[in-house]
Amino acid sequence: MYKKRIEKTAEWLKNQGLGCAVLEDTEDRRTSAIRYLSGMNQDALLFIYSTGKTVLVPWDENLARKIAQADEILPYTEFKRDFATAVSALATGENGSPFSKIEISGDTPYPVYREISQLLPGVEILCRKEGIIDQIDLQKTYKDTKEMEYLEKACHITDRILEGLCRGFEENSIKTELEAALFIEMEARKLGAEGSGFDIIAAGPKRSFGIHAFPTFSNASLEKPGLSIFDFGVRYQGYTSDVTLTLVRGKTSKKQETMISLVEEAYNLAKDRAVCGADTREIALAVDRLFEKQGYTMPHSLGHGIGLDVHESPLIRSRDKKGTELKEGMVFTLEPGLYDPEAGGVRLENDFAITGNGPRVLTNSRILRIL
C-alpha cells in the first residue's frame, strides 16, 4: 500500500529534478502525509528520495519500529532533535555528497528555512505553497480500495452513533452537551474506531450561533427549546468521517423556521448537483445564491474532502477562483449552515463518495425535531 504511494511520489521528485523531499510532522505543524506514506502516526520526519528510498526519523523509535514502514528508521535524538540538523545530514545522495536540489514542505517557518539554507550552502532548497504537500494531497484526493473501505467503516460507525444520539434525545436520556459528547466518544471507541476524528462539537440552544462553539461542549442543558448542533466524526485506521446533526426542540420562531428550510433546501440542491463531472465551485455558488435571495450568508465553506485529514481536497466553496471537477474516488462532505446570534444555528452535514456507479451517500444525519 505504502510502496505504490512512495513510487508515485518518487516519480514526481524525479520529474521535478529533486534529490529528495523532507516532510515534518510535529506538535506545531501537523501533516498526515507521513502517515499516508509510512503508517507512522506520531511526531517524525520523513525523507523521500527520488530513488524511491525512504528514511523515517521518529521521536518515538520503539513505536515507529512497531507500526511504521520505511527503508530506514533513525531516532530523532541522533540529530539532536533538530530539523535543520537532520535535513543537512540526510539530504545527500548514495555517495554522501549533498543533492543539488531538495524540497522541504511549504509550511516550514521562514527562520527554519534560513537556518537550513545556511547549513546547506550551494543547495537549492524549494519551499513553496504548491509543492510536495500539494502533490501528496492530490494523491490523497483519490481514495484507493483500502481507503474507501476504512472510510465506509468510519461512516458506518458514525451512522450507528447518530441513531443512538437521536434515540437519546427522544428518550431524554441524553440531557446535556457533555452527555452527548461523551456518548459519541464512548460509542466510537466501543465500535472499534480510534476515537473522534476531531474535537466533538455539542452546542445547545444558547451556543449554537457560533460556527464552532467554545468550549466545544460544556455541562449546559439540551432540554431547553431552540436549535442545537452536534458536529463530529469518527476515525477508523486514521480515516475520519464528518457529520452534523441539528436538534430542533420545542416551538420555533419564524426566523428559525426560515433558516431550517433554507438549510434543507441548500442541502438537497447541493446533494443533487454533487455528481461525477460537476464543478465544486458551481455547486457552492448555487447555494450562495439560494441563501442570498433570502438575505442570508453562509460564513463557511459548503464542503470539503475527508480522509486522513478532516479537511482535504476537494474543497467545495465559492471563494476560490477555480473549482475542482468531482471524480471517481473522491469522498467529501456537504454542510450548508446558517447562524444567528439570537435564533441559533442550523447545519446539516453528511458524507458522500463518487464511485464508479455514481455518487453514494455514506452517512445519514438529519435535522431532528422533538416537540
Added chain:
Amino acid sequence: MYKKRIEKTAEWLKNQGLGCAVLEDTEDRRTSAIRYLSGMNQDALLFIYSTGKTVLVPWDENLARKIAQADEILPYTEFKRDFATAVSALATGENGSPFSKIEISGDTPYPVYREISQLLPGVEILCRKEGIIDQIDLQKTYKDTKEMEYLEKACHITDRILEGLCRGFEENSIKTELEAALFIEMEARKLGAEGSGFDIIAAGPKRSFGIHAFPTFSNASLEKPGLSIFDFGVRYQGYTSDVTLTLVRGKTSKKQETMISLVEEAYNLAKDRAVCGADTREIALAVDRLFEKQGYTMPHSLGHGIGLDVHESPLIRSRDKKGTELKEGMVFTLEPGLYDPEAGGVRLENDFAITGNGPRVLTNSRILRIL
C-alpha cells in the same frame, strides 16, 4: 488584565522600532498569544501597534464580539480570509501609510513570508525565531495573580479527578483505558473545567512503553498485571494542569521494580532541587546522571512550564545549552519517566509553583500499586 499585557508588548515594539506586530492563530499554526492578549480563543489574527492599539481579525465575528477585547474587531472575510491581504491592509500607521518596519510571528511559513514581502515593498518585515512570540512567552512565564488562581483551580480539579481515578482502579469500577479517559473528561467538565488540556493518554500494560501511546486511549483492559500510564490535564479559563499517574498492578518483574524506584528517586531529587534560584538544566542533568548510572535513559524532557499552553517556559531539560533560573511566578511540571518495550512505562508527574513563600506542590499524583 489584557491592557497591562498589551502595554508591555507595545513598549517592547517601540524599543524594537516596530510599527506593529501580527500574530496568527489558525488550524495549521496554533498560538495562545492571541488569547493571552485579547481573550479570543479561536481562529484569528491580532495586530498589536506600538501605540498600544490592537485590532482583532476573527474568523467568527459573533463569538469575538462576545468574548474578546480589542480596540477594533474586523471580520476576516473583509480581507478575503487571506493572511497576506490582511497584513498589507492593516500594517499601516494612523495616516494610512505603511510602517517602515513590522514583525510577523516566527512560525510564518516561508512562502507566506515571501508573499507579504511582495505586497509590502520597502517595508522591513521581521520573522525570527526569537521575536514577538518569545517576547510574549517571556511575559507568560511569570503568572500574575489571576493566572495563578486559574492554575490552582485547574490543579484542584485535577486532584479530585486523581482521587476518583484511584478509587475506580481500587474498586475495579474503571476497567478499561476508555473508561478511565471518559471518567477524566466527564469529571473535568462536571467540576467546571473547560475540558481536557490536551489529549488524554490512558495506556494499559501493553501500550505504556510508548512515551505517548497511540491511539491515546483504546478499549483495552486495565485489569491485567503490569504498568499503566495516565497522563492528563484539565483546562480552567484556558489554563491547563498536567499530571501523570502510573498504575502498578499485580506481581512485578525485577526490571519493573528497578524502573519504578529509579523514577521515584528521580522525582524526589527533582522536587527537592526545584527551588527559587535553581537552574533548570542543572536539575535535568542531575536526573540524567541518576538514570545513566543504572544504564537507563529518559527519552523526553524532565519538565516544562504550564499555563495557556501545556508546554511553555521554563523548559526543564538537559539538551539546551543554557538553563533557566527558577523564579517567583513560574508554574511547571516535573515528570521523570522510563520506558521499555517489554516492561512497559513508568512516569510520575506533578505540577509546582514558585511562590513568594517558596515552592509549592499543586497536584498530588503518584505511583499507585494494586496487588
